Structure formats: C-alpha cells, structure tokens
Amino acid sequence: MKIAVIGLGVLGAAVARSLALRGAEVTVFERHAPLAGTSGTSFAWTNSHNKNPRSYHDLNVAGMAEHAALAQHSGAAPAWFVRNGNLEWAEDAAGTERLAASVAELLDRDYPVRWITRQQARELVPDLRLAAPVEHIAHYPDEGHVFPALLVSRLWGEARDLGAQLRCPARVVGIAETAGGVRIELSDGSADADAVVIAAGRWTEALTAAAGHRVPVADPDAAGTATVGLLGYTNPLPARLDRVLTTPRLNVRPDGAGRLIVQGLDLDADADPAAPPAVDGHHAADLIRRLTDLLAGTEGARLESLRVGQRALPADGLTVAGFLGDTARVYTLATHSGITLGPLLGKLAARELLTGSPEDVLADFRPGRLLGRTGLPPLQPARFAGQQ
Structure with a gap:
C-alpha cells in the first residue's frame, strides 16, 4: 500500500515508522524542515496530568507505556527518552x-x-x-x-531504513480523493497515493479543509x-x-x-x-x-x-485521530499531547490504515465530532500549558 504522510514532526515520523514496519510504501511531504512545527518548541514532558475525560487520561497513560516499550527495544539507554x-x-x-x-x-x-x-x-x-x-x-x-529531535531521529531513521522517502521542501496545497486513492497537490506538481495521513500540527485546519473535511483547531497565532x-x-x-x-x-x-x-x-x-x-x-x-x-x-x-x-490544539482540546469521510483514504492526527502520544498514535493509525479495523482506544477521538463546527468556546491556557 502506498501512503503519503504530511508533516515530519513527532507524529509524522511515528506514523511513517509504523507504516513502514508493516510493509507500506511511505513518502513524507514536509513543507519547511523536520521539527519545524510544534515538535521543535515543546517542553516535551511525558505525563497524564489533569487530562480529562477519563478516556483521554487512559490514552496518555498508554502513550507513556509506548515510550517505555520503544525504549526497551533500543538495546541501550535511549538517548531521546528520560x-x-x-x-x-x-x-x-x-x-x-x-x-x-x-x-x-x-x-x-x-x-x-x-x-x-x-x-x-x-x-x-x-x-x-x-x-x-x-x-x-x-x-x-x-x-x-523527551528530547524531540532525538526522538524524531529514532523514528524517522527507522522509517528511512525501511525505505520511506522524504520530499522536503514540499508545500501541499490540496488533497483530492480519486477513483483509486488520493492525489496530493503540491505547489510544484502532484503525487498519488492509496491513502494520506495529515500529521501537520497547527496547520491541520487548512489541510483538512483542502481535503474537503475541515477539522477546526485553535488559532496558533493568537x-x-x-x-x-x-x-x-x-x-x-x-x-x-x-x-x-x-x-x-x-x-x-x-x-x-x-x-x-x-x-x-x-x-x-x-x-x-x-x-x-x-x-x-x-x-x-x-x-x-x-x-x-x-x-x-x-x-x-x-x-x-x-x-x-x-501548540497544536484541536478546537475542543482533545486528540483527533481517524479518517475524514467514509472512504478510509484521508486520515488525520492532531493533538496537544504530541510528545506523550506520538509513538502510540503512530502505531494505532498504521494499524487502522492497513487493517481497516478500528482501535477501541481511539473511539472518543474521531474527527467527526468536530467537522464543520463553529462557535466553539476559546480554550483556556491553564488547562493546557506545559502538558505535552
């Protein structure tokens, strides 16, 4: 299966690695440079403090456990995780x-x-x-x-070893579903894939809108x-x-x-x-x-x-993970807890993309709850600051 991933921060690198481990042909499109978004300016604390509802807390606990599991496979003390x-x-x-x-x-x-x-x-x-x-x-x-640059180097390095390709700089200006998959429109051309994963952090709203399914995020420039x-x-x-x-x-x-x-x-x-x-x-x-x-x-x-x-913040403050629309061709990942959840969300998204079977732990975080919504109350800083 040929899958495009948009964005090479922690989420993009994690999903690229997990897809490549499962045999997918992966190409990552990065507009600026790896870690150019939120992953490069994060306090990067792995935790599940004050993360509610309970399903969100449990998701973050599972994210912490996934970091520990990934560290165990390092063969030595992991440079990216303390x-x-x-x-x-x-x-x-x-x-x-x-x-x-x-x-x-x-x-x-x-x-x-x-x-x-x-x-x-x-x-x-x-x-x-x-x-x-x-x-x-x-x-x-x-x-x-976590040291985000070292985590991305671990995740993306393994993806690259398995054949994943990077196109950078590559500015995505449109995403269109076709009879056989998706077409990624670039500022200087286009590319085709069977499916696409949007892992673009604070640029999520613009890219999902370009795919015809706008997922609102809090204004990252406010x-x-x-x-x-x-x-x-x-x-x-x-x-x-x-x-x-x-x-x-x-x-x-x-x-x-x-x-x-x-x-x-x-x-x-x-x-x-x-x-x-x-x-x-x-x-x-x-x-x-x-x-x-x-x-x-x-x-x-x-x-x-x-x-x-x-910070990348879906408009209701909770993680977004799942397909846009009914065709299972456009998948989006967006979360404030990208450092804590990155490796876990990458693994779960890859399984959903390649097997078609939904992951129960993501049931409360589907993008459909936000599609097209307007007038959501502004998010308050105290709930989110310092949590990654």
Missing part, C-alpha cells in the same frame, strides 16, 4: 488544594504518584531550593521527558491564548537536575549538555508569535531569577534563546 520522574508542589492554600485534588484523582485512577518530604525531594534533586512553606511534594516516578507559550533555553550550567520540576513559578527540565528548558506559565499571557521577546529582555531576566531561586548551581545563568512555542 524517565526519572517529576516533582510538583504548591506554595499557597489555593494551590495546595488544587494539587491535593489532582493527586487524589490520579490515585483513584491507579496512576503512580506519592507524597514525599522536603528531605526526600532533596535526595532526588540535591541542588533543589525549596520555599519555606513547602512541606509536601508530589512525586510522579513514571513521568519523564497572542496570550492557550496555543502559545514562552520557552527559555539556558547556557550549560553545573546544576544537578535529571528530571522534570513543575513548580508554582517555574517548570524546568534538562535539555542535554548541562542546558535547561524553563517555562513560567503566568508569562504565557505575553507570548506573541508576531513579536518574540528579546533573549536579554525582562521576560528572560524574570525566568533566570526564578531559576536561581529554585536551583543551586545556576548562578551566572542566561538564556541562549527564548522562543514562542505554538
């Missing part, structure tokens, strides 16, 4: 109440989480600086983080909304941190070679793709102050870059 856990705490009464409710919900769902003391937290993160009121810390041992957020990338630092920290004022995780990624969710209100903040401006200075308050060994920290991440 599962050292996450620490979270609150510093005021309202935050403590929210965290306690979240932990209780996760415990009810048998999600691995436990309360630990300040001393236990410092044993996990020796350089941790904790504010005086913090006494109880939530520890999520099965959570982790400043100060749930779709945008600031990510700072530090210089190499001698701070001992090997896991994710999600704290009241700063989220932080390692980014390799001593660098850290930092995120202050309250600062996302100022995020504007049309006006990225200066790397030496007041937002950067604020992030660095928060970092030095949080971790010893970060004196002299500076940001080497400060990026505006643009």
Whole structure:
C-alpha cells in the first residue's frame, strides 16, 4: 500500500515508522524542515496530568507505556527518552488544594504518584531550593521527558531504513480523493497515493479543509491564548537536575549538555508569535531569577534563546485521530499531547490504515465530532500549558 504522510514532526515520523514496519510504501511531504512545527518548541514532558475525560487520561497513560516499550527495544539507554520522574508542589492554600485534588484523582485512577518530604525531594534533586512553606511534594516516578529531535531521529531513521522517502521542501496545497486513492497537490506538481495521513500540527485546519473535511483547531497565532507559550533555553550550567520540576513559578527540565528548558506559565499571557521577546529582555531576566531561586548551581545563568512555542490544539482540546469521510483514504492526527502520544498514535493509525479495523482506544477521538463546527468556546491556557 502506498501512503503519503504530511508533516515530519513527532507524529509524522511515528506514523511513517509504523507504516513502514508493516510493509507500506511511505513518502513524507514536509513543507519547511523536520521539527519545524510544534515538535521543535515543546517542553516535551511525558505525563497524564489533569487530562480529562477519563478516556483521554487512559490514552496518555498508554502513550507513556509506548515510550517505555520503544525504549526497551533500543538495546541501550535511549538517548531521546528520560524517565526519572517529576516533582510538583504548591506554595499557597489555593494551590495546595488544587494539587491535593489532582493527586487524589490520579490515585483513584491507579496512576503512580506519592507524597514525599522536603528531605526526600532533596535526595532526588540535591541542588533543589525549596520555599519555606513547602512541606509536601508530589512525586510522579513514571513521568519523564523527551528530547524531540532525538526522538524524531529514532523514528524517522527507522522509517528511512525501511525505505520511506522524504520530499522536503514540499508545500501541499490540496488533497483530492480519486477513483483509486488520493492525489496530493503540491505547489510544484502532484503525487498519488492509496491513502494520506495529515500529521501537520497547527496547520491541520487548512489541510483538512483542502481535503474537503475541515477539522477546526485553535488559532496558533493568537497572542496570550492557550496555543502559545514562552520557552527559555539556558547556557550549560553545573546544576544537578535529571528530571522534570513543575513548580508554582517555574517548570524546568534538562535539555542535554548541562542546558535547561524553563517555562513560567503566568508569562504565557505575553507570548506573541508576531513579536518574540528579546533573549536579554525582562521576560528572560524574570525566568533566570526564578531559576536561581529554585536551583543551586545556576548562578551566572542566561538564556541562549527564548522562543514562542505554538501548540497544536484541536478546537475542543482533545486528540483527533481517524479518517475524514467514509472512504478510509484521508486520515488525520492532531493533538496537544504530541510528545506523550506520538509513538502510540503512530502505531494505532498504521494499524487502522492497513487493517481497516478500528482501535477501541481511539473511539472518543474521531474527527467527526468536530467537522464543520463553529462557535466553539476559546480554550483556556491553564488547562493546557506545559502538558505535552
């Protein structure tokens, strides 16, 4: 079977690999460059926090398990995946109440989480600086983080080894179903396939509309909304941190070679793709102050870059996975949780494309629920920021 995949981020690379493993002839069409979309500006934390309804939580738990399974097949410690856990705490009464409710919900769902003391937290993160009121810390041992470029290199490298081809740059301007399959219209020609997978992140709405089945997504260019957020990338630092920290004022995780990624969710209100903040401006200075308050060994920290991440968000906030229309020729994948779900969605989509059998775990996430809908309420930042 000849299948075209549009987009070479985590989702596109994952589905290309899974299709190639099952013997499909795969061609990926990438408009700009691999990782040019959301995958290249992601906090990349694997988790299932505050992900509701229950089916969405369960899907993300399965996504975390798929990362672990993929890592086991690496033959050595995977360069792209670190599962050292996450620490979270609150510093005021309202935050403590929210965290306690979240932990209780996760415990009810048998999600691995436990309360630990300040001393236990410092044993996990020796350089941790904790504010005086913090006494109880939530520890999520099965959570982790991903280096997106290395994950894509793993997924796409295996697809390429199995014969998958890449056309880049290749701008898709139309998708038309034909008697025998689909035709992908390009800015400089066309290509034919038996089926096509749209894995184009925040460009999903335009491409699905071009295929005649518009799937609405939240505006990825709207400043100060749930779709945008600031990510700072530090210089190499001698701070001992090997896991994710999600704290009241700063989220932080390692980014390799001593660098850290930092995120202050309250600062996302100022995020504007049309006006990225200066790397030496007041937002950067604020992030660095928060970092030095949080971790010893970060004196002299500076940001080497400060990026505006643009999130891929289907209009109701939930994953989209399935065929557009009734012909089983145009399949779309779109999700905010692309890092957590990427390898799993790639595997499930490939099975549905090549076997024709629906995957029950995707039943609540079919694109039909959104097709043609307008007037959906805007998504609120607090629900989505920092979750990948």
